[in-house]
Amino acid sequence: MSTHWVVGVDIGGTNTVVAVVPYQGGLPEAGRTLETRPERGPEEGVTEIAAVAGSLLDDVLDREGGTRADVLGVGIGCPGPLDLRAGVIGATPNLGWEGFPIRDRIAGALGLPASLDNDANCATYGEWWQGAGRGTRSLVGVTLGTGIGGGFIEGGRLLRGASGSACEIGHTTIDVSGRLCGCGNHGCLEAYASGPAIAARAREGLASGVESRLPELVDGDLGRVTAATVYEASRLGDLWAREVVAETARFLGVGLANLVNTFNPEMIVVVGGVTRAGDHLFRPLREEVGRRAFSSAVDACVIVPGALPQTAGVIGAAGVFVMERRR
């Protein structure tokens, strides 16, 4: 059987990852990470992506002895909201490029059919196709970063929803009159457990005089406290950082318990930098889920960190193309 290939493109606000992925599944044969530089505009972005993809394909086909006819398409992942039907980018705070027909432009530049889905769906699909979720029948993916996103796969298919915005779990309410979220509402999961929210909660404690080694880690400039600093301080044994991580776990646990009671999945895979907190996060998180969700649903569900920390998105972007082609 000759090998076929799919190009994966994972466009983020900071970096864009391009990779060549086997159509039958597997880890990328070749990949490269570029700086996205949203300010250059989408046309230049597409040109660069196409050039990198072309050079990666040349390398892979040369090495494996294939031709361009063995490359079946390109799968694109992009921050949402997206108009999936038209293949067009919506109003994305971190990328811009609103209204740009990213799917057809990349398809045109590469001379290949293309698919488009949002980054959280792609990361979820990547973990299901080649990562922690292989072989599961139903899987929820939760992406934790600047924002919180999610995806749901059942029987190998992503839930897209009526307008392509299913699983926007960062903006589900867990505390009806709680913290103000960037979206203008109160008590969204994202207002507690996104990276910026974790940093904000840590800073609030510091401002009220809590003792901590956090200021020392940022040379006294509290504006530089990030979620990553909080995890580092927690690993170093800092009590306030540990409390912030534990509280994050409880809030995330409430959000994940809601997902367990809603989707009753076989697995929840948690993707993103927050997973670096390891057991400090996952132990209390699983406890909170166990307290709040139905026991039969808790028993049926494992909660794990992703297995593809850097590549779930790009592998999943390619995987979504494969999923749609096989439809």
Place this chain on the structure above:
Amino acid sequence: MSTHWVVGVDIGGTNTVVAVVPYQGGLPEAGRTLETRPERGPEEGVTEIAAVAGSLLDDVLDREGGTRADVLGVGIGCPGPLDLRAGVIGATPNLGWEGFPIRDRIAGALGLPASLDNDANCATYGEWWQGAGRGTRSLVGVTLGTGIGGGFIEGGRLLRGASGSACEIGHTTIDVSGRLCGCGNHGCLEAYASGPAIAARAREGLASGVESRLPELVDGDLGRVTAATVYEASRLGDLWAREVVAETARFLGVGLANLVNTFNPEMIVVVGGVTRAGDHLFRPLREEVGRRAFSSAVDACVIVPGALPQTAGVIGAAGVFVMERRR
């Protein structure tokens, strides 16, 4: 084309509805409501259900000119939790009968193949198959009563989940440190918007001296205040009752906004006595959903009361049998 039939059985804590439903879809050709009387035990319940179903079938087949060979099976709806694979009842507070193999016993008594699903899934399926949700590709059903349940249908199939407990939305958290729920957790949707929770919130105001006509409607016995009394007082113009209904709408709106952001469905159909509150409920409910959910998802979703107030459950129970047979 000869007509085929399916028996629907909708077992509730108070009443059981038995009906004969056309296999091709349609309203029940014949039906009867029995008192459930859980204390008699499940064996006697099955005997009575089988007798009623037999007599309804005789009537219908006689009238329509068919034979028992035209009856393809029986679909059963029952309060959860259920073991769907084994067809066995779990620990149901309102029914009892824990561990009873309801599916196979009814199948045996009627000499027909049988399906089993929980009452909320059946009501959702009934509204999708023959009610408000006909023709929708994706639909969330929300059942409001003593408890709050739900169901999700996409492409004509119910989401069951890994252990048959998907869409237990009554026990999703909307207020992490809020009201104590019967399940032992704080802030479940059910703790705010179930029938007993609505009555409890109304009584709390009365106990603190709020002016209202509610006491007069229950002859001064506040223990007799129910959600139905609150709706009645609201219709009569009682300001406190209106406030309780408006507050119920806001809490329900938060829960439904979470469903809109999670499933991005074409429709949410709200089933149960609470829908009698009409626009007093649905107007503020839709407003809250509009404030909290993604606008593209809100625009894609209509929120409506069910169209089959008494029969969604029994029609849906029969419909689930049809769905499974066509699988």
